[in-house]
Amino acid sequence: MGSMIPHSLNNLIERVEAASGPDRELDLAIMVALDLRPDWLRKSTGELWVDASGRNPVVRWADQSVGRSVGNPNVDDGPKFTASLDAAMTLVPDDCTWLRLSPATMTVSRPDPNEKRWAKHFDARAATPALALCAAALKARARTPDEKDQTNG
Numbered sequence: 527m528g529s530m531i532p533h534s535l536n537n538l539i540e541r542v543e544a545a546s547g548p549d550r551e552l553d554l555a556i557m558v559a560l561d562l563r564p565d566w567l568r569k570s571t572g573e574l575w576v577d578a579s580g581r582n583p584v585v586r587w588a589d590q591s592v593g594r595s596v597g598n599p600n601v602d603d604g605p606k607f608t609a610s611l612d613a614a615m616t617l618v619p620d621d622c623t624w625l626r627l628s629p630a631t632m633t634v635s636r637p638d639p640n641e642k643r644w645a646k647h648f649d650a651r652a653a654t655p656a657l658a659l660c661a662a663a664l665k666a667r668a669r670t671p672d673e674k675d676q677t678n679g
Contacts, residue, residue: 535559535668542661543652548609551576551583556617556660557604558585560667564601574601607660614656617663624659632658634666 538559542552556562558574567574572589577596585601588594605613618624622636631651638645646669650661 535664539650539661539664539668542608542657542664543650545608545657546653548606548654548656550606550608551578552660553604553607553609554583554585556607556664559664560617562604567601608654608657611656611659614659614663617660617667619663619666622663622666624662626655629655630658632662634659634662636666636669 538552538555541555545552554576558576561574563570563574567587570587570589572587574585575588575594577584577586577594579596585604586594586596587601605616607613607617615624618634619636622634624632624634627633627649630653631649632655633650634648636646636648646666648662648665648669650658650665652658652661
C-alpha cells in the first residue's frame with residue numbers, strides 16, 4: 527500500500543505550482559527538502575535549513591550538537607531550480623523521463639516494472655516550464671517505483 531506524500535513536501539509542491547516566477551527561497555527549500563548536500567557534508571550528521579533572516583535567503587548547515595543559528599556555516603549556493611529548465615531536469619529521478627505537455631504543463635513518467643509501458647505519470651502546471659518540471663519531479667520523488675500514484679487524483 528502506498529504512503530501519502532509527506533505534508534511538508536506536499537506544501538512545497540503547492541508553493542512551486544503557485545509561484546509566479548523564479549524564486550530563490552523555493553530553490554533553497556527544494557535543496558533542503560531533498561537533502562541535497564554538497565560533497566563535503568555527505569558523511570556529516572545534522573541538517574540543512576533555510577535562513578531567511580538576512581537580505582537574501584541562504585542554506586545553512588546545523589550540526590546536531592549546536593542546533594540552528596545564524597552562526598552556522600553557509601552551504602554552497604545551490605542550483606536555481608525554479609529559474610532554469612536545465613537545473614529543474616536534475617530533479618527528475620533517474621528511472622523517469624519527462625515531457626512538456628503544454629507551455630505551462632510538464633509530466634514526469636516512471637515505467638511500470640511489471641509492464642512495458644509508462645504507467646505512472648506525475649503532472650504539474652505552473653507559471654513557467656522550469657516551475658512545472660520542478661513540481662512534477664518533486665511529485666515523482668515523493669513516490670517510490672512500487673507505490674501507487676496518489677498525487678494526480
